[in-house]
Structures are given as structure tokens and as C-alpha cells.
Amino acid sequence: MDPEAVRIVALGGLGEVGRNMTVFEYHGKLLIVDCGVLFPEEDQPGVDLILPDFSYLDDRLDDIIGLVLTHGHEDHIGAVPYLLRRKADIPILGSKLTIALIEAKLKEHRIKPITRVVKEDDLDQLGPFDLEFVAVNHSIPDALAVFIRTGAGNILHTGDFKMDQLPLDGRITDLRAFARLGEEGVDLFMTDSTNAEVPGFTALEKDIGPVLENLFGHAERRIIVASFSSHIHRVQQVLNAADAHGRKVALVGRSMVRNMKIAEDLGYLKVPRGALIDIKEVDKLPDDQVVLMCTGSQGEPMAALSRMANRSHRVEVGDGDTVILASSLIPGNENSVFKVINGLMKLGANVISKADAKVHVSGHASGGELLYCYNIVKPRGVMPVHGEWRHMLANARHAEATGVNPDNIVLADDGWVVDLKDGHAEVVGAVDCNFVFVDGSSVGEITEADLKDRLVLSGEGFVTIFMAVNSQSKSLIAGPEIHARGVAESDSVFDSIMPKVTKAVEDALKDGNADQYQLQQVVRRTVGRWASSKLRRKPMIVPMVVIV
Secondary structure, three states: OOOOOEEEEEEOEEEEEEEEEEEEEEEEEEEEEOOOEEOOOOOOOOOOOOOHHHHHHOOOOHHHEEOOOOOOHHHHHHHHHHHHHHOOOEEEEEHHHHHHHHHHHHHOOOOOEEEEEOOOEEEEEOOOOEEEEEEEEEOOOOOEEEEEEOOOOEEEEEEEEOOOOOOOOOOOOOHHHHHHHHHHOOOOOOEEEOOOOOOOOOOOOOHHHHHHHHHHOOOOOOOOOOOOOHHHHHHHHHHOOOOHHOEEEEEOHHHHHHHHHHHHOOOOOOOOOOOOOHHHHHHOOOOOEEEEOOOOOOOOOOOHHHHHHOOOOOOOOOOOOOOEEEOOOOOOOHOOOOOOOOHHHHHHEEEOOOOOOOOOOOOOEEHHHHHHHHHHHHOOOOOOOOHHHHHHHHHHHHHHHOOOOOHEEOOOOEEEEEEEOOOOEEEEOOOOOOOOOEEOOOOOOOHHHHHHHHHHHHOOEEEEEEEEEEEOEEEEEEEEEEEOOOOOOOHHHHHHHHHHHHHHHHHHHHHOOOOHHHHHHHHHHHHHHHHHHHHHHOOOOEEEEEEO
């Protein structure tokens, strides 16, 4: 590495929506911005969470001088406990709400962190990095952008942001600070790309309140609202609408209860007197006086709404209930969400989503807002972050449209190494950057090959074949016995292949192939070809050949 360059390595958040984590290196010291998780898709069965690949840091843990968290969403803080398992004394910097949320999370992991609360306009120094924090508006209060000053160039990292001009909490994105930093000189503008494909401006959060009040006024029975467990602004509007219509709100889901308690204690959530009740009190009230605020808007299998749809939750959804999905779909979650919607509608619920009414607005800047930011900041270079490739490409086009030299626009993927020197950034290499799967209590032990096996098992079934061979006489002395699951209605289907398996093994023995692995391969190929041609299936085949 050039000693006069700043090295930038994203370990997540590029080419995907989630798992946001970027490492900055300068003069041998490492600064990390965000450390989030990615939620699994349908082709990753059994996976709970997906982490950034920390292997890049394993030999450099003592060089890490700090972790800056831009805001408190799971895709930005969810992986912090797993990073701190490697090194527990990494200082964590963030806003008051963000630090409160991460401390609560770490308490569940029995980790006591070193934290430092910062706010907009604060200046801080971590080793060779001079930091300045800037207020930005997002779908969670207290979000921050971070301006990183180094001898090799200045970097402005927006985190997730939008430009809502009439936010519920009155805290707007500080464009005056953006302009001031632009005058100082922004060599690399790392901008949120999630909504870059959307033209115009993101709608106002306050527009949702009247829609919710209207829906609440027409609902005849219980109302169930699903949202992210950290969407404080959305919960605030639900509380306001419920209070206006004489309804009580019960929070459902451990993370929802925890996060809203923190928000209320810190003054970010204003609860009308008597509006909140415990879930245990719901059954004591008439259905038309109840609102349930729960998690599960993304179809997560273990979240409250999914369990209600599967009738495995204490709350039973029935005819006339109104379910409001107050969030947008994260790419890849569509099928899971539609499955939940179908389950709820089958139970008689009236399901309302963003497609039916304005019950959600995004927390990310649309194309028009990005154009404004580029014209205000006037960066020398741009590196789109946070989004799939189509989002980052759209963001890059906005930057170019405002006059940024295409040679100074860096499009990178997870693990790509970007060096910034003398105010110019370019890709110089790559490091290993794989998905790290959390599966129950195991972290990183599940591989892509394991997931492929799970998909085969779930979709094609499982076949075992047992046989015993005498190594002296080179003859079959037991079997073959075939057992199958999820392949056919009866194991008798395999009767026609048994003689072919026997002959294939005997022929192999006559040819001198007495090796256990070779014989198992003979069995696997024979059964596999037959299953493919006769059953049109490709099950997992596990031959067990015992040589005696």
C-alpha cells in the first residue's frame, strides 16, 4: 500500500441492500464505518443472518482505532456483536439513539462496549483520521453522515439519508454543512444509492399520518400494523392515529418492545397518555379498540406477523381484521412477503400495503435529491454505496450528469480495494469477501455448498443406498437396500433399479475396483442417471458401501 494513500475496502453494502461495512486505512490505522447484517433470501434456507467477512481484519485487529455507526438500523449495526467477539475494546462512536440501541443489543450478547456519543457538528479525532459529523434525515431519528479528513484527501460518507423538508422531528439533512464541506473540498463523496433509480423526490413522512388516520377510522375490528422494529417515526404515527380514534396500542415482538422503550426513554417517541398497553391486556378490550404494532413486514419466518399468518401466534387473525404493511419490500423478500399476505387474506384479513395506500415512504434519497446533493457538494470524485449494482450505476449517472468527471467515479463491489491519493480514487485490487452465515449458534461454519445441499434436499429429495461387499470374494453379500424421502410416493418405485445397481457394483468388482470411494461413485452414478431419466428428479444420493 502507498503510505500516502487512504485505502477503502467495503466488506459489505456494495452490490446488495444490507451488510453495510466500510474499512478506511491511513498510516497503518483502520477506521470502520458501520457494521451491519444482510437478511437471507429463499435460496439460503436455515440461515438467520449474513455477516460481513471479517477475515480481512483478523490480522489487523490491534490497528482498528474506532467504529463509527451512522444510524441504528440492523443493516448498519447488526453485525457489531460478532465483530466485538474478535476484539471487544474497539471504541464505538454514534448518536445518542444509535449508541443506546447498540448497547441494548450488545447486552443481550453479554458484551460491554466502549462507546462515545457524538452529535451533529461535533469534531473528533481517531488516530490519523479527523472526523466531523453532519445531521442527515432518515427513517430512524439521529442519523449522521461523517466527514473524514486525511492527508490523502477528504471523504464525505452520507450513510443512509434523504432530504425530507418537513420531518416529524424537525431534524433535516444539513445541506448548509454539505455546502461548507464542499467548499473545503470533498475528494470522494460516498453516497447512498438505494433509491437512485427513483425519479424526483422521496415523499414526506408526515403524509402517512392522514392516511393511517383514515384507515383507522374505517376499520371495524382489530388493526395490525407491521413495520421495522426500529422505525420510530412510523410507530409515532400509529400511536397518534390510534389515540385519535380511541384505540390502544400493544407492541408485539421482543425487538419492537425493546427499541420503542429506548426511544421513549430518550424522548424520541412521544406516547400519548394511556395509549400503550401490554399485549396481555389485548383480550380484555373490544376488537375495535385495539391496534397491534408488530414486526414481520419483510416476511421473516419467526417474526410476529408471519407467525400470525401461520396461526402459530397467540394473536389470532380473523374475518374483518385490518393488516397494514407499513414498509417497502427489500429486494429478495418479495416471495416471503406475498406468502404472508396470502396467509393473512386466507384467514379473512383485509391486507393493505404500499401498493394499496400511502402507508409507507422510503428513507432514502431519490434521484432528484441526489442531483441536488451533487450540485451542492461539487465533489471531485464519487463512489456510490449502499445498493445493488443497478442502484449504484444509476447513482453514478446522476453524478456524471452534474459534471463529475467519469474518470473520477468509482464503481466497486464488496472486497474491491480503492486507494485515494492526491484527491484521486481508483480500484487497485481486491480481497476475499465472502458471505458469512449465522445459522443458529454457528457463525461461518455453513458454506455455499451446504446451502446448495439444503436446496437439493428441500426440492429434490434424499436417497440412501446401503450394501456390503466381501473384499476377498469380491462379491455382494448384502443389499442393495434403498430408502428415500421426498422423492416418490413409495420406495417400491426403486425396485426396477435394484438389479442395475447390483450389476454395476459386481462389474466394478470384477474389473478390480474394490476401493470404497470408487464403488460409492458407481452406485451414485447408476441411481442418479435412472432418477433423472425415469423420475425427472435430481435427488441427493448418499451411497453407503461397507467392505468386509
